[in-house]
Amino acid sequence: MSLNVRVITPDKVVWDSSADEIILPSSTGQLGILTDHAPLLTALDIGVMRLKAEGKWTSIVVMEGFAEVEDNKVTILCNAAEEGSSIDLATARAELEKVTLLVDEATTKKAKIEATIELRKSKARLQAVA
Known part of the structure; x- marks a missing residue:
């Protein structure tokens, strides 16, 4: 069973499929989800x-939101999300450099x-590609 x-954003469904295992970036750290996980609602x-x-x-890069786990269904509602495979590595690196200067x-x-x-968003995008 899977x-x-x-993964739902305000403007689109980023992912709608089955998975055997998920690792979420919860607000308290990384959170692993397997089948038959206890019901859970957590901030991302x-x-x-x-x-x-x-x-x-x-x-998948997640830009804050919530995850609900119940009856082997995981629903993630987030402000924005993007599959790592759709991110260009060179563009992500350039964006990180630009945003680092903005912080300074x-x-x-x-x-x-x-x-x-x-900066946190840019780092997450780069991490998803690498």
């Missing part, structure tokens, strides 16, 4: 979600917070 996994952080299906691992150049507290969030 898990039925759905910016990070890389990994799914194992048919012996192959797939990476930020002068106000608000600008620093916004730049730091963008």
Whole structure:
């Protein structure tokens, strides 16, 4: 038996398939989900979600949200998500360099917070490709 996994953003369904194992970037650390997992509702952080299906691992970048696990169904509602296979490595590296400069150049507290969030997103995108 496997898990039925759905990753949903406000504008699209990023993943709707089965998986044997999932590793979620929860707000308290990495969280592994296997079949017959106890019911769970958890907050997700910016990070890389990994799914194992048919012996192959797939990476999906998740930009905060929630995950619900119940009856071998995993529903992930998040602000944005992107499959690692759709991310260009060179573009992700360039984006990380650009955002790193924004963090260094930020002068106000608000600008620093916004730049730091963008930096975390860029790092997650790069991690999903690598």
